[in-house]
Amino acid sequence: MRRIRYRGHRPDDLPTLVRLIRTELMPMSHTVSPDDPVVLAGLPERFDSGRTIVAAPEVGSPIGFVHFGEIHGLLHIDMLVVDPLSRGTGIGLELMRRAEREGTLHGSLMAVLFVDDVNEKARRFYAREGYEPVRHFPDLKVTQWTKSLQPSGQ
Known part of the structure; x- marks a missing residue:
């Protein structure tokens, strides 16, 4: 059985x-390497600059997480990752919906995220969840996606 919780409750988080x-996001990036010491050294600070919700077994290390923050009415989904062995179980969807709910509770009217062009699975996932591509950045090989967090009819 898994549970959803905030990062930091266990030392191995x-x-x-x-x-x-390093294994799931960075290899798809056009701009960073999984062994880039500067990027790796900056990850703890990056995590401290927002909130992170993890999915983990009752006993054991996280099998997925979403990292996000809110600014000026926007929910910025920074990273969403699920371990390959746990994909297809609804963990990513549950994490995304938790982040969207928190954004709404903090006054966000729209969610925004960026997807690497080569990450076709992520593109299909976000499209199914109502996100739409709004701007492509060819030099970075990423696309910005957005989704309204307002209830329909508002």
């Missing part, structure tokens, strides 16, 4: 999240 970033 940060190393596990960094491993997931």
Whole structure:
């Protein structure tokens, strides 16, 4: 059984999240390398600049997480990662919906995120969840996606 909780309740949270970033996100990035010491050194501060919700078994390390923050009415989804062995179980969807709910509670009217062009699975996931591509950045090989967080009809 898994539970959803905030990052930081266990000492192995940060190393596990960094491993997931290195193995699942960074290889898709056009702009960073999984072994870039500057990027890796900045991850603890990056996590401290927002909130992180993790999915983890009752006993054990995180198997997924979403990192996000709010600014000027926007919910910025910074990272969403699920361990490959746990994909297809609804964890990513649950984490995303938790982040969107928190954004709404903090006054965000819209969610925004960026997806690497090569990450076709993520593109399909976000499209299914109501996100729309709004701007492509060819030099970075990423696309910005947005979704209204306002209830329909408002």
